[in-house]
Amino acid sequence: MAHIPAPHSGSPTPRxxxxxxxxxxxxxxxxxxxxxxxxHELCAACQQPTSAPPPAVTAPNS
Structure with missing residues (x-):
């Protein structure tokens, strides 16, 4: 008997x-x-989405 794969959900595994x-x-x-x-889903205990990316550090104008 052949193995029939489960239908692919179309969404990749989260990173x-x-x-x-x-x-x-x-x-x-x-x-x-x-x-x-x-x-596969992100772990709710340790993978908290950030609300905004960290601010970029820029060199002061001299």
Whole structure:
């Protein structure tokens, strides 16, 4: 019997920040968790989306 793959959801696996995931007990440091439906999602315990990127540092005008 041939194996029939599950339909692809079309969304790629999320890219976690492994520096934030280090030491997380919920995702074991991976930064993602697998849902009961088989989807990869960012770990809610360690992967918090930032509201804005950090400000760029510019050199003072001299």
């Amino acid at each position: 976690p920040d492994v520096a934030l995931a280090r030491g997380c007990e919920r995702c074991n440091g991976w930064g993602t968790v697998v849902t009961p439906e088989g989807r």
